[in-house]
Amino acid sequence: DVVMTQTPLSLSVSPGQPASISCKSSESLFYTDGKTYLYWFLKRPGQSPQLLISEADKRVPGVPGRFTGTGGGHYFTLTISAVEPGDSGVYYCMQGIDLYTFGQGTRLEI
Amino acid sequence: QVQLVESGGGLVKPGGSLTLSCVASGLSLSESYVSWIRQTSTKGLEWVAYISESGNGNEIYYADPVKGRFTISRDDRHNSVSLQMTSLRAEDSAVYYCARGVGFYDWGQGTPVTVSS
Numbered sequence: 001d002v003v004m005t006q007t008p009l010s011l012s013v014s015p016g017q018p019a020s021i022s023c024k025s026s027e028s029l030f031y032t033d034g035k036t037y038l039y040w041f042l043k044r045p046g047q048s049p050q051l052l053i054s055e056a057d058k059r060v061p062g063v064p065g066r067f068t069g070t071g072g073g074h075y076f077t078l079t080i081s082a083v084e085p086g087d088s089g090v091y092y093c094m095q096g097i098d099l100y101t102f103g104q105g106t107r108l109e110i
Numbered sequence: 111q112v113q114l115v116e117s118g119g120g121l122v123k124p125g126g127s128l129t130l131s132c133v134a135s136g137l138s139l140s141e142s143y144v145s146w147i148r149q150t151s152t153k154g155l156e157w158v159a160y161i162s163e164s165g166n167g168n169e170i171y172y173a174d175p176v177k178g179r180f181t182i183s184r185d186d187r188h189n190s191v192s193l194q195m196t197s198l199r200a201e202d203s204a205v206y207y208c209a210r211g212v213g214f215y216d217w218g219q220g221t222p223v224t225v226s227s
Contacts (some may be wrong), residue, residue, distance in 0.1 A: 022114065039213050041155070048207060048217040049147075060215070092155055096212060099171055100145070100157035 002095045004026045004035050006103035011032075013110060016025050019080045021106045023093035029056070039095035040078045042071055044089040053078065112136040112216045114208050122198055126225070130193040132208030132218055134159030140164040140186040143212050146193045148204035149220070158206070161191060175201075198225045 003026040013019045029038045040053040053069035056076055063082050066081040081088055088110045093103040132144065145160040159182040162169040164204040170182055181194040191208060205220040 041214070043149070043155070048219055049209075049214070050150075050217070051213060051215055054213045054215075090154070093212075094155075094157075099173070100147075100160075102155040102157065105154040 002064075002098050002101050004093055004095055004101050004103035005071060006091075006106050007095055008106060010107040011109070013083050013108065015085060016082050016110055019087075019108060021078045021081050021091050021093075021108075023076045023078070023103050025074050025076075025095050026028075027095075027098070029076075029095050029097045031074055033098055036072055038069075038071070038076050039094045039096060040067075041092045041094065042087075042089050043092065044086075045078070047089075049092070083110055112210070113118070114130065114216055114218035116206065116208050116218040116221040116227075118164050119206060119223045123139065123222045123227050124199060124225055126198050127194070127196045128223060129195065130206055130208075130221055130223070131190055132192070133188065133190045134210070135189075137210075138186075138193060138222075139184065139189050142210045144182075144184070144191040146182065146191075146206060147214070148206045149215075150204045156204075159193065174183060174198060180201055195223070198223075200225050 005024045007022045032034050036056040038056040041049045043049045057069045068079045070077050090105040092105050113135045146158040159172045160181045179197045184191045203225045205222050207220045208218045210216040
């Protein structure tokens with residue numbers, strides 16, 4: 001099974017400051033089709049999870065440009081360039097190369 | 111506009127059964143991968159099961175904790191996907207979401223399941 005490890009597990013950031021979350025996979029998420037099966041989600045309280053980034057670095061339409069996904073192979077990062085109050089919630093990375101596994105989640109407090 | 115709506119959650123005793131339904135509007139679910147994912151406050155998000163598109167042979171996979179107890183199926187006539195849950199345990203208590211696409215692009219609002227005596 002592919003294990004996903006996120007760090008940190010919680011983060012407190014002031015509005016306008018950057019935030020960064022790391023995600024490490026126990027196996028490479030780069031597949032032979034040329035795609036990297038790593039996704040980032042945001043779960044706000046009382047709302048359904050929302051896909052932010054697909055295939056490691058592809059921002060989903062409608063997601064603000066301050067969210068950036070980088071990385072490859074085993075190591076990935078989600079960066080928010082300048083956090084806003086609405087960015088509070090729990091962020092999850094997820095692998096999709098061998099069924100699906102989520103990371104533990106990172107709670108972001110603004 | 112794509113909308114997924116789950117229903118069927120509720121309170122059930124350990125060992126009992128429940129069937130969840132995910133109905134779509136704005137798209138044909140038969141042309142989509144559909145997954146069930148659950149969320150608890152202690153474990154976070156956990157993928158439960160998926161079914162591939164009807165045209166892709168309806169491949170089905172389950173997470174190990176639910177294998178042999180849960181069954182995912184689709185009803186193309188009603189544009190829906192169901193999750194039959196049997197032999198329920200306390201640790202199955204969660205909010206259950208359906209999501210569409212390989213990368214879970216669209217989610218429903220969730221339906222809560224509580225397994226308790």
